[in-house]
Amino acid sequence: MSIAWNAFTPASALIGGAIIGAAAALFVVLNGRIAGVSGILGGLARPQAGDISWRVAFVLGLVAAPIAWGLLAALPEIRVDTSYPVLVAAGLLVGVGTRYGGGCTSGHGVCGVSRASPRSVAATLAFMAAGFATVYVVRHMIGS
Amino acid sequence: MYTAASFAAGFVFGLGLLVSGMANPAKVLGFLDLAGAWDPSLALVMAGAVAVGAAAFAFMKERKRTLLGAPVLLPSPRRIDRRLVLGSLVFGVGWGLAGICPGPALVLAGTGSAKGLIFLAAMIAGNRVFEFLEKRKRPVAAPAPHA
Numbered sequence: 001m002s003i004a005w006n007a008f009t010p011a012s013a014l015i016g017g018a019i020i021g022a023a024a025a026l027f028v029v030l031n032g033r034i035a036g037v038s039g040i041l042g043g044l045a046r047p048q049a050g051d052i053s054w055r056v057a058f059v060l061g062l063v064a065a066p067i068a069w070g071l072l073a074a075l076p077e078i079r080v081d082t083s084y085p086v087l088v089a090a091g092l093l094v095g096v097g098t099r100y101g102g103g104c105t106s107g108h109g110v111c112g113v114s115r116a117s118p119r120s121v122a123a124t125l126a127f128m129a130a131g132f133a134t135v136y137v138v139r140h141m142i143g144s
Numbered sequence: 145m146y147t148a149a150s151f152a153a154g155f156v157f158g159l160g161l162l163v164s165g166m167a168n169p170a171k172v173l174g175f176l177d178l179a180g181a182w183d184p185s186l187a188l189v190m191a192g193a194v195a196v197g198a199a200a201f202a203f204m205k206e207r208k209r210t211l212l213g214a215p216v217l218l219p220s221p222r223r224i225d226r227r228l229v230l231g232s233l234v235f236g237v238g239w240g241l242a243g244i245c246p247g248p249a250l251v252l253a254g255t256g257s258a259k260g261l262i263f264l265a266a267m268i269a270g271n272r273v274f275e276f277l278e279k280r281k282r283p284v285a286a287p288a289p290h291a
Contacts, residue, residue: 008183014189016162019160021193031153037250065155066162076165076168082169092273094267095269097236106245114193127233127239130234
């Protein structure tokens with residue numbers, strides 16, 4: 001392992017992380033819920049009366065953030081090198097896996113770890129480990 | 145008010161993803177590439193988020209109502225089962241393939257990125273596959289406990 005000091009952005013990572021934490025805080029303090037994106041979006045796959053508008057609003061908030069940002073300033077660098085077929089496979093796996101696992105990086109990784117939920121800590125370790133292993137296989141076994 | 149607060153939380157979340165660099169899949173993959181030139185940024189994003197989040201969840205711990213008077217609906221299951229672990233492993237493989245998880249997928253879609261929109265469409269299709277499989281297993285399945 002070698003640290004990519006030129007890519008490492010500690011200040012913006014910590015500040016951006018704190019903003020993400022503030023969003024999760026806002027959501028639990030006002031709405032009383034876990035800010036888990038996969039669960040909020042996934043709940044719309046089988047919509048139930050009275051349970052739709054807050055989900056749509058949260059999703060629209062996420063979509064609106066880069067739009068509002070773009071109106072005021074240039075968006076930060078966003079690079080997707082993954083090919084279309086792999087993106088489709090990845091999206092399907094994320095869509096199925098997060099629902100079975102009951103959460104993703106936000107619900108388990110941020111909110112669940114914040115409240116020291118043993119389920120969320122286990123889920124976070126599992127998806128991190130699978131992510132590390134997948135990138136290792138793709139970049140260092142297949143890609144090399 | 146409740147819906148407006150929900151929009152605000154999603155909006156702030158999206159800004160945090162942009163500021164932190166986590167809306168950039170290349171940067172997320174830089175974190176997941178332990179054997180390459182490793183970018184530790186994601187770990188600091190988590191640290192920053194958990195530091196603020198933990199304070200908020202501690203504040204809400206004994207409360208039954210939110211500041212808006214809404215009921216507090218936090219998941220209580222503690223059991224680590226096969227479904228949780230296997231689902232999270234499958235999610236991790238998908239995350240490692242593209243460097244995109246559900247929050248950034250929505251932010252990417254908001255930038256109008258074609259690749260972001262394709263990923264989001266596939267992810268929503270994955271949600272439907274889950275609902276289909278659940279319905280076949282148990283006709284009146286309860287929604288999966290979240291987080």
